[in-house]
Amino acid sequence: MTDVPVEALEERRRRALLSGDAAELARLMDEDCVYIHSSGFIDSGRNMIDKIERGDVRYHRLDFADESVHHLPTTTVFVYRQIADMELKGLPHGSDTLCSAVWATDAAGGARLISFHSAFMERAA
Structure with a gap:
């Protein structure tokens, strides 16, 4: 896809979310x-960036955790387990989710996140 491994792109996105860096999110x-x-x-991506x-x-x-990559x-x-502590409009929220992030090659030959989906992990019976 690109010369930059998707794991590195996801780490940049993770750091941007943690620091509230909307400009970096807009690049990704x-x-x-x-x-x-x-x-x-x-x-939409734009709405999520605006919320951040x-x-x-x-x-x-x-x-x-439990990362796997499918090219x-x-x-x-990029499929992984995500454990998060956050605030949603000032209220504390925690989550343990399974996520998939789809990265695609853009017109300039770079990569952009085009789809993200998270679902709560089912608890073992």
């Missing part, structure tokens, strides 16, 4: 990215 995420939250709510910039969403902890000719899918 397509404005039309389909961003599906674990609640089922759907945002306004402080509506603030991440305090964002850990990744296709023009896209790469």
